[in-house]
Amino acid sequence: MTRKQKRLAVIGGGVGFLLAAVLLVMFAFSQSVAYFYVPGDLEKTEIAPGTRIRLGGLVENGSVKRGEGKTVSFVVTDTIGTVPVTYSGILPDLFREGQGVVTEGAFDPAGKLFVADTVLAKHDETYMPKDVADRLKAQGVSLGGKETIR
Amino acid sequence: MIVEFGHYALVLALATSILQSLLPVIGAWRGERALMQSGTTAAIASFCLLALSFGALTYAHVTSDFSVVNVWENSHSMIPLLYKYSGVWGNHEGSMLLWLLILMFFSALVAVFGRNLPDTLRANVLGVQAWVATAFALFILLTSNPFARIIPAPGEGRDLNPVLQDVGLAIHPPLLYLGYVGFSVCFSFAVAALIDGRIDAAWARWVRPWTLAAWSFLTAGIAMGSYWAYYELGWGGWWFWDPVENASFMPWLAGTALLHSALVMEKREALKIWTVLLAILTFSLSLLGTFLVRSGVLTSVHAFATDPTRGVFILIILMLFIGGALSLFAFRAVRLKAGGLFAPISREGALVYNNLILTTATATVLTGTLYPLALEAMTGAKISVGPPFFNITFGLLMLPLLVAVPFGPLLAWKRGDLLGAAQRLFAAIGAGLIVAMGVFYARYGGPVMAAAGIGLGIYMIGGAVTDIVLRSGSGKLPLATAWARLKGLPRSSFGTALAHAGVGVTLIGIVAVTAYETETIVEMKPGMTAEAGGFTLRFDGMREGQGPNYTEEAAHFDILRGGVVVDDFWSSKRIYTARRMPTTEAGIRTFGFSQLYVSLGDPAPNGAMVIRIWWKPFILCIWLGTVLMMIGGAVSLSDRRLRVGVPKRAKAKLAMGAAE
Numbered sequence: 001m002t003r004k005q006k007r008l009a010v011i012g013g014g015v016g017f018l019l020a021a022v023l024l025v026m027f028a029f030s031q032s033v034a035y036f037y038v039p040g041d042l043e044k045t046e047i048a049p050g051t052r053i054r055l056g057g058l059v060e061n062g063s064v065k066r067g068e069g070k071t072v073s074f075v076v077t078d079t080i081g082t083v084p085v086t087y088s089g090i091l092p093d094l095f096r097e098g099q100g101v102v103t104e105g106a107f108d109p110a111g112k113l114f115v116a117d118t119v120l121a122k123h124d125e126t127y128m129p130k131d132v133a134d135r136l137k138a139q140g141v142s143l144g145g146k147e148t149i150r
Numbered sequence: 151m152i153v154e155f156g157h158y159a160l161v162l163a164l165a166t167s168i169l170q171s172l173l174p175v176i177g178a179w180r181g182e183r184a185l186m187q188s189g190t191t192a193a194i195a196s197f198c199l200l201a202l203s204f205g206a207l208t209y210a211h212v213t214s215d216f217s218v219v220n221v222w223e224n225s226h227s228m229i230p231l232l233y234k235y236s237g238v239w240g241n242h243e244g245s246m247l248l249w250l251l252i253l254m255f256f257s258a259l260v261a262v263f264g265r266n267l268p269d270t271l272r273a274n275v276l277g278v279q280a281w282v283a284t285a286f287a288l289f290i291l292l293t294s295n296p297f298a299r300i301i302p303a304p305g306e307g308r309d310l311n312p313v314l315q316d317v318g319l320a321i322h323p324p325l326l327y328l329g330y331v332g333f334s335v336c337f338s339f340a341v342a343a344l345i346d347g348r349i350d351a352a353w354a355r356w357v358r359p360w361t362l363a364a365w366s367f368l369t370a371g372i373a374m375g376s377y378w379a380y381y382e383l384g385w386g387g388w389w390f391w392d393p394v395e396n397a398s399f400m401p402w403l404a405g406t407a408l409l410h411s412a413l414v415m416e417k418r419e420a421l422k423i424w425t426v427l428l429a430i431l432t433f434s435l436s437l438l439g440t441f442l443v444r445s446g447v448l449t450s451v452h453a454f455a456t457d458p459t460r461g462v463f464i465l466i467i468l469m470l471f472i473g474g475a476l477s478l479f480a481f482r483a484v485r486l487k488a489g490g491l492f493a494p495i496s497r498e499g500a501l502v503y504n505n506l507i508l509t510t511a512t513a514t515v516l517t518g519t520l521y522p523l524a525l526e527a528m529t530g531a532k533i534s535v536g537p538p539f540f541n542i543t544f545g546l547l548m549l550p551l552l553v554a555v556p557f558g559p560l561l562a563w564k565r566g567d568l569l570g571a572a573q574r575l576f577a578a579i580g581a582g583l584i585v586a587m588g589v590f591y592a593r594y595g596g597p598v599m600a601a602a603g604i605g606l607g608i609y610m611i612g613g614a615v616t617d618i619v620l621r622s623g624s625g626k627l628p629l630a631t632a633w634a635r636l637k638g639l640p641r642s643s644f645g646t647a648l649a650h651a652g653v654g655v656t657l658i659g660i661v662a663v664t665a666y667e668t669e670t671i672v673e674m675k676p677g678m679t680a681e682a683g684g685f686t687l688r689f690d691g692m693r694e695g696q697g698p699n700y701t702e703e704a705a706h707f708d709i710l711r712g713g714v715v716v717d718d719f720w721s722s723k724r725i726y727t728a729r730r731m732p733t734t735e736a737g738i739r740t741f742g743f744s745q746l747y748v749s750l751g752d753p754a755p756n757g758a759m760v761i762r763i764w765w766k767p768f769i770l771c772i773w774l775g776t777v778l779m780m781i782g783g784a785v786s787l788s789d790r791r792l793r794v795g796v797p798k799r800a801k802a803k804l805a806m807g808a809a810e
Binding site: 027094 | 731
């Protein structure tokens with residue numbers, strides 16, 4: 001190979017690697033990104049069963065039921081809509097009725113029950129998950145208490 | 151009174167910083183030595199003043215002076231003394247003050263140990279450091295004053311966030327900041343070189359120790375944070391690809407690239423322009439991280455308080471410095487002459503390959519971190535980009551780099567021999583293959599990729615050993631000669647080998663935990679047993695306890711092997727009294743490099759406890775590897791070359807170099 005060809009090969013290799021990286025990023029986005037919804041959205045938009053989404057809202061008072069062993073079911077509400085959720089596992093420390101929660105998972109084949117594999121409550125008591133608070137505020141839901149969001 | 155004194159010292163530090171940001175730069179421009187010298191004095195003065203200011207805030211925390219808002223919001227008279235100290239930086243205002251303190255600490259170090267730098271370079275470096283310091287001092291004074299008072303003073307504080315009440319937190323932020331902010335020195339060197347319009351191999355030799363030091367601290371800080379999240383949050387996870395983690399990981403990746411490209415520049419005068427750009431980008435990512443974490447655009451344990459004016463202020467700082475430095479780069483980089491040529495297969499080529507992959511990987515992490523924010527700003531749609539995204543992109547991109555790591559040090563400068571290097575790596579490759587096959591057969595039907603990953607880790611460790619063996623000539627030369635050569639090897643060779651082996655060890659830990667960890671969730675009543683990792687766990691019962699500022703319910707477990715009790719431990723749930731906030735204190739027992747990790751759930755209706763048990767094989771390797779990397783950095787930093795290679799002045803007493 002001449003010097004010029006060598007240089008071209010090196011630059012080509014570099015550009016090829018970058019292209020591969022871009023394609024990989026696009027592929028990964030198409031595979032693994034989850035959109036965020038609150039129950040009220042789901043009255044308007046249909047989510048196909050099996051599509052991963054994040055569902056956020058408040059845990060409805062009196063809705064938490066512990067089933068067989070580690071299975072827990074509860075209802076997520078934004079006061080406009082409600083969605084029943086089941087989850088298998090240990091709930092985070094800050095999971096409580098009447099408090100904000102974000103769950104990740106997909107609807108079951110019937111499209112009614114939301115099967116969560118992750119429940120997040122990575123907030124402390126002074127604020128709610130930001131996504132939930134923003135959306136609830138936008139829908140005019142009172143967050144209760146004095147200023148809950150700092 | 152002491153608190154007002156601290157506030158005043160902070161204002162004075164701002165004043166000396168403003169002087170430091172103007173005088174030396176003007177002096178360098180007009181060639182006046184006296185003005186250039188003033189930078190040194192100003193840098194040391196700023197640091198001392200800020201240390202006093204920080205000391206005053208610490209005093210307020212330790213004496214629980216609740217008339218200071220910052221203390222009232224983040225402390226409590228009952229918390230242990232250690233957390234009164236760590237509470238100083240366990241909140242927004244205090245942690246920004248620590249950030250600034252460390253920045254000024256590095257400026258003072260440059261002032262003290264940079265006496266053998268050319269006058270204009272040192273003056274400009276100190277000037278640029280002071281620009282950053284001035285911006286952040288203004289930020290603290292205008293938006294985040296830690297010394298604000300509250301009248302009347304409350305009788306009791308609101309307590310430090312319970313998850314932050316941990317030894318890990320006491321150490322994690324200072325280490326992380328030493329790394330994060332340490333890269334400011336590289337940034338200042340790069341900008342100063344662009345202002346000067348001159349750059350050579352000596353520049354790289356001055357920058358490298360700073361990069362090494364910052365990189366080692368950042369490695370320690372990230373590892374500490376990861377271990378803290380692992381044992382404190384009670385989910386058994388050690389890395390979540392949380393945007394806040396990415397914020398510290400991106401400067402680390404870019405810094406790793408910088409470490410390697412500065413090497414090429416020092417030895418071969420090549421890649422000058424690229425190295426300067428990388429130095430700017432690395433600190434820009436540190437600034438971006440500060441913005442992401444401090445502005446409140448993200449919700450996490452790190453976002454102590456969200457206040458839009460703070461976000462806007464940091465964003466302005468961010469744009470000013472990143473935009474300014476990159477514009478300067480665009481105008482002046484053409485003046486820097488490109489240096490030495492090399493063949494694609496060579497040490498330089500291998501380091502370029504390293505840089506290509508590391509910067510691409512940084513870019514993908516950046517994309518995954520910022521895309522949700524950008525999308526929300528533009529369309530209002532909220533998405534989450536989670537671990538699957540990063541595992542696919544980052545994991546696959548890093549793979550070709552990991553395979554190549556052992557080859558790098560074996561290739562010669564200018565023109566290398568790939569086949570020769572592969573032959574010399576024969577033993578390492580063989581060891582990797584054998585281990586991979588062994589793991590595959592031991593776990594017959596287990597994932598092939600996991601076995602391959604562990605083999606890859608072994609091969610990397612083997613490669614690092616091979617490098618040292620070849621350099622000392624062991625095996626070919628008589629033992630005594632080889633030993634003498636081994637002792638005579640530059641310390642940086644050992645540093646390289648240790649750090650590269652560390653990557654291999656971490657990789658083994660990651661792969662083993664990801665592929666072979668077991669998780670069991672069981673309902674247990676006292677006396678019942680469960681199996682994990684070849685052990686039997688027996689639940690004995692619950693006990694109520696009382697700590698200084700919390701109450702807890704603790705479960706006691708015995709660990710049995712073959713019917714014999716080998717160990718026992720507690721796992722508990724705490725309620726912190728002041729905030730009524732529950733936390734999980736996982737019970738963890740170590741067996742070799744593996745750990746048994748047990749956290750408590752809620753009581754089930756029938757009186758049993760829900761208990762989550764993990765067996766985490768080889769998990770300690772993850773952090774052991776980072777410790778090796780850190781030691782590698784430190785060993786490399788102690789290399790003679792970095793201290794005495796700099797041209798000496800006639801005055802011998804000024805000799806000792808920038809490395810210390």
